[in-house]
Amino acid sequence: MFPVSTQKKYWTFVDETDLIRLRQEANRKFVLKHGANMTEEQRKQTFLSAADERLLLRQYELQLRDFCRRFNPPMPRSVIGTAFHYFKRFYLHNSVMDYHPKEILVTCVYLACKVEEFNISIQQFVANIKGDREKASDIILNDELLLMQQLNFHLTVHNPYRPVTGLLVDIKTRCSLKDPDRLLPGIEELLERTFLTDACLLYAPSQIALAAILHAASKIQENLDSYVTETLFGRPSIDILPNIIEAVRKIRSLVRSIENPPREMVRQLEKKLEKCRNQENNPDSEIYKQRMQDMLDEEDERSSETYARLAREQANDEERLLGISKVLSPSAS
Structure with a gap:
């Protein structure tokens, strides 16, 4: 199975230099896009480097592990392995400055639960998350399709x-x-x-x-x-x-060679990330909230247009049926 899988073909790499290159490219694209009018020195001061991102991701991998360990009901090992695969794949082509790991992390676990047939509702899932659970539910459901797209819909994972x-x-x-x-x-x-x-x-x-x-x-x-x-x-x-x-x-x-990232360095990088992250993808930002509202308004508008069209079609159908009934009635002869 594995030798002919999408995992083997698209997500298994020759060596670590391939992974470093992809991560550096994701970082470079974000910096060039959001720092187009900055000098090189300003970019260094404003944005995270690819090495900074890797350090932060190691910290969030630890959080992913701990989240799965504490999960209630107990989570099958296959779900944990698949969630880790998704998380690592996502950040081969995306920067943490574009999509914050704390949001992608839980989305990876939720999608892994579905794919590995660990049947659990979104309400049961977010009950394991501290803080605003309604907000967490919205973030997960909003990011789920994004995650699948970034994985190229290659969702089957072969674990060891x-x-x-x-x-x-x-x-x-x-x-x-x-x-x-x-x-x-x-x-x-x-x-x-x-x-x-x-x-x-x-x-x-x-x-x-x-x-x-x-x-x-x-x-x-x-x-x-x-x-x-x-x-x-x-x-x-x-x-x-x-x-x-x-x-x-x-x-x-x-x-x-695994080493836990230094806590003080992680804290500094977290603060820097909050300043340089893409606010369009930050659920706490006004830009994000307005974008979500615009999407809801567009959906409502499409629904209203669809309802009006169906109403017109129904009225036309009723009019045609009325005309036919008049033609066929005995009094018409």
Whole structure:
């Protein structure tokens, strides 16, 4: 499934330089559009850099994780993985200055609930959000179509959980490891941490799953090298084995390199973001409120026009029927 999926074709990249280039381009487009009349120095002082945006997004990835952890009712792992995919994909082509992560974050989770068939109403969903829940509901429903458009409607996500299950079954069947369920805590730990990296944009779910298995084995001081090289892949696949080993090594390296962003720096960037963000997409701004009102007015106008047209058509139909009935009545003869 994954090798022929949209995830593989459109959302899996060769290396991190591709991701850096896309994020820098999204940042550059926003700065050029909103700082067209500024000098280069003024732009630096006014707007976030691509590195600043990445730092902020790491903070919001932590918030996404914590939101899903606290969610009531408990959220399936597939929903969490899919939400992370959506969030990371969205900000490959969009700047945080255009669309604030706090609004896109909850929209990603809500859409993931739908796609992964975790059936929950918008009222149940926003009950997990602090603050103005009616406002949160409006933001999510207004941003849902935008999110799907920015994802190019590629909504199916292949997460590493199913490959992990398959590998555990195979280990229980063909490996001499005693009590493979001992691997589960280590597997869960690595899979959760991979979503705080770009691993899901760079590697296949099966590679991430294998990295989680080997990480868990090392934590309980077990060695699964012979299982991987001789049993899992064997001699017919010996040519691809070096690539798989390298992918696993890089995934585990990405996880080890995770660092929480400095709080003081995040606070400074948040303040700067509030000043330079696109006010047309800020639900608290007058520009945004007026735009929403204009859209409602246009919708009301279209509805009124449609109602008037239907009324005219109904009146014309009634007039025609009346004419026909007069022609067919006995008194007419």
